Amino acid sequence: MRLGSRLRGVFPRGWCRSARWWITRIRDPALSIGTAVATVVFVGEIMRAVRHRDEPRTLAHLSSTFEGYVAGLLVNSTGLVVLVAMAIEDRLPVVLTALLAGWCLLNTAISATVFVVVARSRIRQPAAWDELDFVEQHAPKYGRPPETIEEYRAQQLQE
Template sequence: MRLGSRLRGEFPRGWWRSARWWITGIRELALSTVAAVATVVFVGEMVRVVRHHDEPLVISRLLGTFEGYVASLLVNGAGLGVLVAMAIEDGLPVSPGAVALTALLTAWCLLNIAVSAVVFVVVARSRIR
């Protein structure tokens, strides 16, 4: 597929005047951002994808984009790495508030990684087949 035909697919004639094009683009961007930062919100979506893992039509209607889930793996993996590096560098936090915050952030990153990893594996398995 040539670059010109790909661009015409992404930017159809009159795209700048199309409210539908703008709304769809903004919605996809917002869902990808939420999927990258707060993947835990999509636990129901993860369960639906796992339940229907052999139905490509259901997987193709995934809420949020696949790239958002991959970004979640990268962002939350980096966040977890930073938390581990901070714990190693400074030692364990002394104040109870710092301990609670560190535990909360670690749990948040681990939950996001778990949800996005499950979605990633199911979608990748579906695309490979």
């Protein structure tokens, strides 16, 4: 794929005036950050992921991104280590330490659950995930028509 095609995929004609483009570009990182900090908010989404653990299409369309769950796992694990270090040095009150540790443990458990469910699905059904990854990478975005062979194929697979 040429550089021009890639740039058109990311920055379609009229992108600077497109509210849809701006909302999408702001929403995705915001959801990732929100997921990393407060994974507990997405409990319904996680329950849906566990219920549909054998359906890659459902897992691929989680409302918050998978990267957010991985970041949540890393951030909350690190937060737990920092809390333990601070508790050893007696820098925080016991009640605050217990509350923050509970928050970090809950977020870590939820993030780990999503990570395991998606990893298990990717290992057991690689062909379905390859197709979904191809569609995500090559499908025309923001309502523009397909221009390359890959985009036509991705659009057919999407339907």
